[in-house]
Amino acid sequence: SPEEAGPGEIDVQQLQSYGTQVLLVDARPAGEYVREHMPGALPLTEDEWDAQIPAVIAAWQADLPLVIYCDSRDCMASHKVAERLRTEYRLQNVTVLHGGWIAWKEAVGNGR
Numbered sequence: 001s002p003e004e005a006g007p008g009e010i011d012v013q014q015l016q017s018y019g020t021q022v023l024l025v026d027a028r029p030a031g032e033y034v035r036e037h038m039p040g041a042l043p044l045t046e047d048e049w050d051a052q053i054p055a056v057i058a059a060w061q062a063d064l065p066l067v068i069y070c071d072s073r074d075c076m077a078s079h080k081v082a083e084r085l086r087t088e089y090r091l092q093n094v095t096v097l098h099g100g101w102i103a104w105k106e107a108v109g110n111g112r
Helices: 012-017 030-035 049-059 077-088 100-109
Strands: 023-026 066-069 094-097
Touching: 012 100, 023 049, 066 077, 066 100, 077 094, 094 100
Parallel strands: 023 066, 066 094
Antiparallel strands: none
């Protein structure tokens, strides 16, 4: 089912179970991040990688889940960012939020 999280993904409920013990990374374009983003999320896009990656690496801790999101299930930016973090930086515990920003907004809007 397209509603289920795939390999390397978590759903909003799993994300919420982390509480504040998570590092959120927003892979959406800069304008969308500036307009609104998940509390505490850091921006990291392919276009601005070199400028943004130092802050992400500085905030990263080995025991902290790192969750990347973009707009929706159809957006691949979060998967590309996750793959680069896994391969180029050898970070562990890197996942993508299934359904992205849209799924999170729906869950928060519904008070879940």
